[in-house]
Amino acid sequence: MAKKILVIDDDVLVTKSIVKYLKVKGYEVESADSGKTAIALAQRLAFDLIVADIRMPEMNGLEAIRKIREINSLQGRAHPQEIIITGYASDDLQKEAQEMQVAAYIYKPFDIGEFMAAVERCLT
Amino acid sequence: MNAINYFSISFLLGALACYVSGVWVLFKNSRSSVNKSWFLLSLTAGTWSVSHFIMAVTPDYNLAWRFAYILYASAILIPVCYLYFVFALLNAVSGHKKHLLLALIGSVIFLSLLSSHWFIKDVTAKAMFRFYDDLGPLAALFVAYFAVVPTYGLLLLLRSAGTKGKEKFLQIQYVAIASLFGFIGGGSTFGLAFNIPLLPYPIILFVFYPLLITFAILRYRLMAINAVITRTGIFTAVYAIVLGVPLVLVTIGKNWLMHLLGPNWWLAPLTLLMFLATIGPFVYINLQKRAEAILLRKQRAYRETLRSAAAEMTRIRNLEQLTEFIFETIAETIHVSHAALYTWDTPKNSFILLAGHHMYADQPPEIAQTNPLITFIENLKEPLIREEINRKAEENPGTPFNDIAQEMQALKATLIVPSFLENRLANLLILGDKAGGDTYQPDDLAVFSVLANQISLAIENAALYQNMENQVKQRTQQLMDVQKQLVQAEKLATIGTLAGGVAHEINNPLTAILTNAQMLLAVCENLDADTKESLEIIEEATKRCKIIVQKLMTYSKKPLETTMVYDFNLLDVITTAVSFLKFQFEQDNVKTVLNAPDKNYPIRGNHNEMEQVITNVLLNARDAIKQIRPDGTIEIELSQDQNWVNVSIKDEGGGIPQEIIGRIFDPFFTTKEVGKGLGLGLSICQSIIDKHHGMIRVKSKTGKGTIVTIDIPRAKK
Numbered sequence: 001m002a003k004k005i006l007v008i009d010d011d012v013l014v015t016k017s018i019v020k021y022l023k024v025k026g027y028e029v030e031s032a033d034s035g036k037t038a039i040a041l042a043q044r045l046a047f048d049l050i051v052a053d054i055r056m057p058e059m060n061g062l063e064a065i066r067k068i069r070e071i072n073s074l075q076g077r078a079h080p081q082e083i084i085i086t087g088y089a090s091d092d093l094q095k096e097a098q099e100m101q102v103a104a105y106i107y108k109p110f111d112i113g114e115f116m117a118a119v120e121r122c123l124t
Numbered sequence: 125m126n127a128i129n130y131f132s133i134s135f136l137l138g139a140l141a142c143y144v145s146g147v148w149v150l151f152k153n154s155r156s157s158v159n160k161s162w163f164l165l166s167l168t169a170g171t172w173s174v175s176h177f178i179m180a181v182t183p184d185y186n187l188a189w190r191f192a193y194i195l196y197a198s199a200i201l202i203p204v205c206y207l208y209f210v211f212a213l214l215n216a217v218s219g220h221k222k223h224l225l226l227a228l229i230g231s232v233i234f235l236s237l238l239s240s241h242w243f244i245k246d247v248t249a250k251a252m253f254r255f256y257d258d259l260g261p262l263a264a265l266f267v268a269y270f271a272v273v274p275t276y277g278l279l280l281l282l283r284s285a286g287t288k289g290k291e292k293f294l295q296i297q298y299v300a301i302a303s304l305f306g307f308i309g310g311g312s313t314f315g316l317a318f319n320i321p322l323l324p325y326p327i328i329l330f331v332f333y334p335l336l337i338t339f340a341i342l343r344y345r346l347m348a349i350n351a352v353i354t355r356t357g358i359f360t361a362v363y364a365i366v367l368g369v370p371l372v373l374v375t376i377g378k379n380w381l382m383h384l385l386g387p388n389w390w391l392a393p394l395t396l397l398m399f400l401a402t403i404g405p406f407v408y409i410n411l412q413k414r415a416e417a418i419l420l421r422k423q424r425a426y427r428e429t430l431r432s433a434a435a436e437m438t439r440i441r442n443l444e445q446l447t448e449f450i451f452e453t454i455a456e457t458i459h460v461s462h463a464a465l466y467t468w469d470t471p472k473n474s475f476i477l478l479a480g481h482h483m484y485a486d487q488p489p490e491i492a493q494t495n496p497l498i499t500f501i502e503n504l505k506e507p508l509i510r511e512e513i514n515r516k517a518e519e520n521p522g523t524p525f526n527d528i529a530q531e532m533q534a535l536k537a538t539l540i541v542p543s544f545l546e547n548r549l550a551n552l553l554i555l556g557d558k559a560g561g562d563t564y565q566p567d568d569l570a571v572f573s574v575l576a577n578q579i580s581l582a583i584e585n586a587a588l589y590q591n592m593e594n595q596v597k598q599r600t601q602q603l604m605d606v607q608k609q610l611v612q613a614e615k616l617a618t619i620g621t622l623a624g625g626v627a628h629e630i631n632n633p634l635t636a637i638l639t640n641a642q643m644l645l646a647v648c649e650n651l652d653a654d655t656k657e658s659l660e661i662i663e664e665a666t667k668r669c670k671i672i673v674q675k676l677m678t679y680s681k682k683p684l685e686t687t688m689v690y691d692f693n694l695l696d697v698i699t700t701a702v703s704f705l706k707f708q709f710e711q712d713n714v715k716t717v718l719n720a721p722d723k724n725y726p727i728r729g730n731h732n733e734m735e736q737v738i739t740n741v742l743l744n745a746r747d748a749i750k751q752i753r754p755d756g757t758i759e760i761e762l763s764q765d766q767n768w769v770n771v772s773i774k775d776e777g778g779g780i781p782q783e784i785i786g787r788i789f790d791p792f793f794t795t796k797e798v799g800k801g802l803g804l805g806l807s808i809c810q811s812i813i814d815k816h817h818g819m820i821r822v823k824s825k826t827g828k829g830t831i832v833t834i835d836i837p838r839a840k841k
Binding site: 009011013014016017018020021024055085086087088091094095107108109110111112113115 | 625627628629630631632633634635636637638639640642643646647666667669670674688
């Protein structure tokens with residue numbers, strides 16, 4: 001079965017681009033434009049990988065990830081890995097992400113090869 | 125008959141006055157011809173007078189005869205001595221040697237005829253004189269000679285009075301009046317000698333004449349004659365009344381008083397005398413003041429103006445306005461031909477011309493400190509009047525007075541008023557002639573001295589004020605500069621904060637572009653070469669954008685925040701920095717050359733921060749080169765030993781001057797214009813290097829270039 005990936009980013013250009021590419025690569029992709037939408041999706045569906053932006057209005061990406069982890073715990077699902085993609089180089093956020101033990105922390109704009117390598121690493 | 129009477133006493137007093145005056149004047153200055161000639165004249169005149177005295181009081185016939193000869197011998201010499209005196213006074217001895225010779229010949233002739241009976245017939249008792257000369261026809265000739273020669277002298281005096289300058293004019297006035305006294309007094313004795321019943325009452329004038337002339341010779345700054353006359357007149361009038369009224373009362377009213385008061389009649393005049401004598405001085409002073417107020421009314425008026433101007437001056441703070449005011453005041457009140465003010469200038473070590481009024485074109489701009497005038501004034505501490513100095517120079521040839529007179533001439537000064545500040549000569553006020561040709565009076569000098577001192581204070585005041593103003597301006601400018609820098613710093617700090625948000629904004633669209641371009645390249649199978657190339661260009665361009673944005677963000681990040689620390693290869697940092705700047709440097713024709721023999725230079729720290737440092741140093745190197753040449757090379761050398769990794773960045777720029785090099789790591793220190801560089805660079809670099817436990821040093825030589833050396837401890841595994 002194809003792996004399911006959740007892409008969370010408030011910028012529609014970014015989500016469209018990533019989703020398109022991942023689909024071409026044979027993955028099933030859902031996208032969310034905010035933390036709230038992402039959580040709602042995560043309630044319903046089980047994902048194998050989450051790709052999230054950090055800086056988003058109302059709820060930042062790390063918050064969303066925490067909430068999703070909670071949901072998965074409650075629902076007794078396996079935890080998917082998380083890849084953070086961000087355009088903002090803040091040390092604090094980077095540190096926080098490290099502490100949360102995300103699988104990868106990638107800066108936008110990224111080389112697609114680098115991105116795919118991380119994705120494939122997480123899904124094997 | 126009482127031999128000791130008004131006449132004999134007058135003769136004696138007259139003789140004493142002549143002798144004392146002659147000796148004293150000679151003693152004061154034995155080199156001047158004026159003083160020498162006066163001595164001779166006094167000697168002869170005194171001897172004449174004392175002879176008359178002796179004749180008047182001696183009972184001895186033979187003694188009287190002897191002194192009659194002496195009397196006329198002296199009298200014969202008087203004309204020639206007087207003429208000599210007059211010429212000396214007018215400084216015309218050399219031109220009139222012939223006249224003197226003529227007069228001398230005349231005297232010699234008469235001297236030879238003296239023993240003849242046609243000259244002095246006899247000595248006999250006449251009037252109240254024990255003995256008096258009895259003259260013959262030759263003596264009459266002599267009297268004619270005596271009248272002509274001194275008259276000629278007197279006329280000479282009066283004629284040249286106008287040409288000699290004001291101070292000399294006063295002197296001549298005194299001498300002329302005194303001469304008249306002398307000749308009238310002395311001449312009055314001839315009447316009785318020819319048995320003309322004219323008693324020599326005017327002889328008392330003869331007593332005063334030497335005193336007047338002594339005064340005229342020795343005293344400078346003679347009071348104007350009218351002032352003298354007024355004072356003497358008032359004095360005489362008051363005391364004539366004080367003494368005269370009681371005297372009249374005693375002589376005329378004696379009988380009436382005796383009738384009135386009996387034996388103690390004399391109490392009345394005595395009381396009156398005492399009363400008048402008591403109020404006398406007060407009346408005198410009062411009348412004197414009023415008389416002077418009238419006489420000197422015009423002068424007093426301008427003195428008042430000058431006094432109030434002096435007070436006004438200290439209120440003016442601006443130096444230019446002050447000098448304008450000073451000269452306006454002087455011009456309006458005194459009406460001088462011209463005026464100039466010299467003030468001490470410490471840097472130039474001389475007195476410079478500060479300002480003036482109606483100055484001549486060749487008024488000297490400077491007076492050197494070594495000028496004899498300056499030394500003289502510093503010792504004298506009083507105003508200098510040119511005529512006085514000229515007179516002193518004339519009377520004392522070969523002395524410094526000559527030089528000083530010349531200096532005054534060069535400065536076109538009729539009057540120089542010095543002013544002192546704390547015992548030090550500060551200013552010289554130079555005034556030309558008073559309009560109308562009056563001389564400067566002693567009162568004038570007093571007022572000018574006060575004025576000059578006020579001028580000194582006012583000028584010093586204004587100068588201090590100006591200095592303060594300049595300092596305030598300077599400080600204000602400095603404050604404004606620092607404020608600009610702070611504003612810049614804040615702007616950049618704000619930009620730093622903005623940068624974060626902006627970066628994020630840009631990164632998202634960049635992501636979209638890069639992802640899609642790469643996707644098209646990866647996924648599309650039948651791309652023709654052109655499309656493929658376009659997509660590749662898009663990919664590369666976007667990657668470049670990424671780098672630029674990254675660097676922008678790291679460059680404006682706040683330093684000293686907690687950063688991740690890990691081991692990394694310094695060589696990587698340098699190559700990244702170099703490649704980031706590569707495009708810029710190519711525009712600037714600046715090459716970078718990297719020498720790194722090894723592959724790995726491990727250090728522990730934060731690679732973003734190190735990159736910030738390296739970038740900063742490289743940019744400085746580029747700027748240094750661009751300042752002095754159109755192109756250049758930056759050499760980067762990496763080296764390491766067991767404990768240290770060393771990178772040195774060398775540029776061939778203009779170098780950093782010695783006096784600045786100590787300050788280059790100061791925060792906000794920059795040599796670039798506002799907006800072009802903040803000066804945060806090197807101070808931040810130093811803090812970053814410190815955090816990495818390393819050292820950063822700068823070595824530079826003006827004209828040779830700069831080497832920045834960074835040492836970081838090598839990371840141990």
